[in-house]
Amino acid sequence: MSEQTSTKTGWLGRIRHGLSRSSTRLTQGIADLFTKRRLDDAAVEELEELLISGDLGVTTAAQVTAQLAKARFNQEISSEEVREALALSIAEILEPVARPLAPNPANKPHVVLMVGVNGSGKTTTVGKLAKFYRDQGLSVTLVAADTFRAAAVEQLKVWGERTGCPVVSREQGADAAGLAFDALRDSRARRDDLLLIDTAGRLQNKTDLMAELQKIVRVLRKYDPAAPHDVLLVLDATVGQNAHSQVEIFKDITDVTGLVVTKLDGTARGGVLVALAEKFKLPVHAIGVGEGVDDLRPFEAKAFARSLLGLE
Numbered sequence: 001m002s003e004q005t006s007t008k009t010g011w012l013g014r015i016r017h018g019l020s021r022s023s024t025r026l027t028q029g030i031a032d033l034f035t036k037r038r039l040d041d042a043a044v045e046e047l048e049e050l051l052i053s054g055d056l057g058v059t060t061a062a063q064v065t066a067q068l069a070k071a072r073f074n075q076e077i078s079s080e081e082v083r084e085a086l087a088l089s090i091a092e093i094l095e096p097v098a099r100p101l102a103p104n105p106a107n108k109p110h111v112v113l114m115v116g117v118n119g120s121g122k123t124t125t126v127g128k129l130a131k132f133y134r135d136q137g138l139s140v141t142l143v144a145a146d147t148f149r150a151a152a153v154e155q156l157k158v159w160g161e162r163t164g165c166p167v168v169s170r171e172q173g174a175d176a177a178g179l180a181f182d183a184l185r186d187s188r189a190r191r192d193d194l195l196l197i198d199t200a201g202r203l204q205n206k207t208d209l210m211a212e213l214q215k216i217v218r219v220l221r222k223y224d225p226a227a228p229h230d231v232l233l234v235l236d237a238t239v240g241q242n243a244h245s246q247v248e249i250f251k252d253i254t255d256v257t258g259l260v261v262t263k264l265d266g267t268a269r270g271g272v273l274v275a276l277a278e279k280f281k282l283p284v285h286a287i288g289v290g291e292g293v294d295d296l297r298p299f300e301a302k303a304f305a306r307s308l309l310g311l312e
Contacts, residue, residue: 011297016307018289022270023141023310026054027083030309034079036111044069047082053238054268056090057275080121090274090308094301099108099283101129101230101258101298103138108193109187111220111227115213116234118201121262121288123152125234127159128196128296129286134163134226138193143183144169145176145216146200156198162293176200176212178217184223197228203249217254230257231283235276240269247280262296264286264300271309 016023029050039044044065051061068082068091103110112129116122123146130140142165144151153169160167168183180197187195199216202209220227233256235243245259250256257284264270279285287304288296306312 008072011294012303012307014289014295015287015303016115016310016312018265019270019304019307020310021266021268022054022264023308025268026271026308027051027310030082030086034077034082037076038074039069039072039077040074044073051086051271054271055275056271057278060090060093060274060278061083063093063278083311087309087311088301089303091302091305093274094277094284094299094305097260097277097281097284098299098301098304099285101232101285103133103194104229105193107193107226107229109184110229111184111195111197111224112230112232113197113199113213113216113220113228113254114232114234115199115254115256116201117203117236117246118149120201120230120234120246121235122157123155123198123203125232125262125288125296126156127163128288128293130159130163130165130194130196131293132286132296133194134165139190140165140194140196141183141187141190141192142167143180143195143197145180145183145197147172147174147176147179148200148202151187152200161269177215180216181219181223184227186218188223190252202219206242206249206253213254231255231287232258232260233282234260234262237264237269237272238267239269240272241275243272243276244279247276247282251280256282258283258285258297260284260286260288261299265289265295273304274308 048061048065068085144153144156157167170179232251261273284299287299
């Protein structure tokens, strides 16, 4: 087995393990519904309710059960067949949004603004992304623009040491936009490949947060009219349906270009990712299924869909 194959198998194993809480809930529910049973109207309705309770969202649940009913209505169907069919339908919904973040080599640096509420795993995600792209040979600089939380700055510095990436920071309470501007100027002088900017995520006062993020974007554009090239929203899967309102809020504040979904290993609500994909059509660049430095990887539709339904 090549090293690449073994790494891939290892990652698929981690996704399966990470999604086990979500998949157990769905698998058990489907097994209870489809033991020696025809796919009649009542079965379709109960399956739809099960998928909604698994956070897949009303639209997605209706769509995938309708597809199944169209193919197998009034026939006997096993729970395994139901799971296989659902995994296929869900993968089709996810395929268009499964797009890895691809820094444009022409940018030097490609500027990524990381946004999200405090506690979503934003700073950790910045560190893990830095590791992922450093391993690919890119030069990466980290910017600690969450200047309100000393803990966030310290955490980012730890990631900087761990990944061998420089970290740009200032004293607590410093102007985040000024810091971002200086970081971009110096990063451009070094011809970095990637500049990852961690930002504050205080939603208690949405107006302040909005003003600060919009100022960062405005100031970056004074130096490079195309910056930031990506705005990534980090979402914690354990918040379930609340993730929808977070996407709405951050889309209002700034032009979110893609999502990273973390903490999928800590929840039975992994289906929320499917609902988000269906509703917002935003690229899902990466998912996190654990605490380890390698537990954040590019999102793959088929692997996720099959793992969500407890399939190999």
